[in-house]
Amino acid sequence: MVDAPTNAAEFMTSPLVQENLWIVGAVIIGAIGAQALWLTVDFFRRAAHENAQRARIAELLELRLAAARTHRAEQEKKSFSWAGWRKFEVKRREFADPSSQACSFYLAPHDGKPIPAFEPGQFLTFQLAIPGQAKPAVRCYSLSDSPRSDHYRVTIKRLPARGDAPPGLASNFFHDHIGEGDLVDVRAPSGRFFLDMTHDTPVVLLAAGVGITPVLCMLNAIVDSGSSRETWFLFGVRHGDEHIMREHLDRVAREHENVHLHVCYSNPRDGVDVRGTDYHHSGYVSTELLRELLPSSNYDFYMCGPPPMMDSLTEGLLEWGVPEERVHFEKFGPAPGKPKPKPDTSAKGPPVTFKKSGRTIPWDAAFEHVWDFAAANGVEIDSGCLEGNCGSCMTAILSGEVTYADEPSFPYEKGTCLTCSCVPNGPLELDA
Ligand SMILES: Cc1cc2nc3c(=O)[nH]c(=O)nc-3n(C[C@H](O)[C@H](O)[C@H](O)COP(=O)(O)OP(=O)(O)OC[C@H]3O[C@@H](n4cnc5c(N)ncnc54)[C@H](O)[C@@H]3O)c2cc1C
Structure with a gap:
């Protein structure tokens, strides 16, 4: 026991230890360094882990908040919505283009109660009692501005008489009266x-043209929400006189x-419309232009305009490799000039x-729908959009079944x- 320190001292001063002391020192310093390094790495690893966890929690909270907001909006939509017709008062009207052919109407509920929000792109259905008409005219008009708490806005283009075709009934009534x-009587957004x-x-x-209304609503909804969503907006008109909402x-x-x-501008006016100032491109909104402008085809496409424009854009986008489910469109009515079949006895x-x-x-399979078939055979059924949107042609089925292509x-x-x-899906009896 007494010799131990001496032995330890002896051991420490022994030539063997003296010769290898630097190795021992290096081992100790190495061990301390490794420990420190491990502690540092561990510190940063933990910090990174905690940061990632905090980010995940924040993301989860954001998702929950978004879900709560969506739920509240859905609840409000349900509780503020209405069935059938509701009276709205025109609070304001203003022309939306230089030629005064498109007019915006601002509508507030006459009962003063809240109105439901809607999805950008949806429309209102109107019922108009037009003097001299046997039945009310039912027409759909897209909401042209993002949801507001106290009013809706629609923008209506006056349809003039053309050749033998009379002026549009409802659009002219809106403009003139x-x-x-x-x-006005209005059905809830749909x-x-x-x-x-x-x-x-x-x-x-x-x-293109007045087809701007639903996509303008989408654009306004994007910017009003403060979103930085990448948004391309291509709008076609003939010339500056038709440049809606410029x-x-x-x-x-x-x-x-x-x-x-x-x-x-497809038909810019010489000496009046200046490229680079009034408009960006001559010609139509086309897939060729999209291919020039867009870095890729990896977008969702929403379109509304005359049927030939939508047909050619849809075809071009599909050819470009855009999946069908990413091409969305709204039709403002049946394609004009489509030949109607004659009744076949x-x-x-x-x-x-x-x-x-x-x-x-x-039943004559040359007809696309029961409504056209009835009309061609002299049976009158109410109609509105003739696109399955407004419900005007809804008829009770007394017996039998029907099928819908869409x-x-x-x-x-x-x-x-909806006739x-x-x-018909076999023998059919309708209350018409
Ligand atoms: C979902 C949806 C959204 C819409 N959104 C909008 C919008 O935001 N803005 C907008 O302006 N429009 C919109 N429309 C179109 C709108 O609903 C009407 O179809 C449009 O205003 C024309 O209605 P109208 O009563 O003036 O014309 P109609 O009287 O229905 O006539 C339509 C066309 O048929 C011709 N015609 C009528 N009778 C005859 C006849 N006997 N012989 C030959 N031709 C005839 C007319 O000259 C006219 O060109 C939308 C339609 C739908 C389905």
Whole structure:
């Protein structure tokens, strides 16, 4: 016991230890260094882990908040919505283009109660009692501005007489007879053509003429929400006189880096319309132009305009490799000039009975829908959009069944059908 320190001292001073002391020192320093390094690495690893966890929690909270907001909006939509017709008062009207052919109407509920929000791209359905008309005219008009708490806005283009075709009934009535303080009957917002605001993926909004209304609503909804979603807006008109909402579009593009505005004039006026000042491109909104402008085809495309424009754009986008489910469009009505079949007395389809009219006629497969078939055979059924959107042609089915090529957007009641969108699925009896 007494010798131990001496032995230790001896050991430490022994030549063997003295010779290898630097190794021992190096081992000790190495061990301390390794420990320190490990502690440092561990510190940063923990810090990174905690940061990642904090980010995940923040992300989760954001998701929960977004879900709560969506839920609240859905609840509000349900509780503030209405069935059937509701009176709205025109609070304001203003022309939206230099030629005064497109007019915006601002509508507030006459009962002063809250109105539901809507999805950008949806439309309102109007019922107008027009003097001299046997029945009210029912027409759909897209909401042209993002949701506001106290009013809706629609923008309506006057359809003039052309050749033998008379002036458009409802659009001219709106322009000539509906002013501030007037009341109109309106159905709640509906429609399946809308922008999903829960996503932030890049979009291309394409429009021509008054087809701008639903996509303008989408654009406004994007910028009003403060989103930095990449948004391309291509708008085609013939010339400057038809340039709807010009100041608004220019301001939105100027103030939002994420918005890329391209206006096309197909027929610019010599000496009046200046390229680079009034518009960006000569010609139509086309897939060729999209291919020039866009860095890729990886977008969702929303379009509204005349049927030939939408047909050629859809075809071009599909050819470019855009999946069908990313091409969305709204039609403002059946394609004009589509030849209507004549009633064929030798048709051999299942019998269709129109009970109120006392007629039973064999179904003729040349007709696209029951409504056209009825009309061609002199059976009158109310109509509005003739696209399955407004519900005007909803008719009770007394017996039999119908099929829809595309499920209509209007939520028709059980035991009824939308005659503008269905065909008989065997013998059919309708309350018409
Ligand atoms: C979902 C949806 C959204 C819409 N959004 C908008 C919008 O935001 N803004 C807008 O302006 N429009 C919009 N529309 C179109 C709108 O609903 C009407 O179809 C449009 O205003 C024309 O209605 P109208 O009563 O003036 O014309 P109609 O009287 O219905 O006539 C339509 C066309 O048929 C011709 N015509 C009528 N009768 C005859 C006849 N006997 N012989 C030959 N031709 C005839 C007319 O000359 C006219 O060109 C939308 C449509 C839908 C389905």
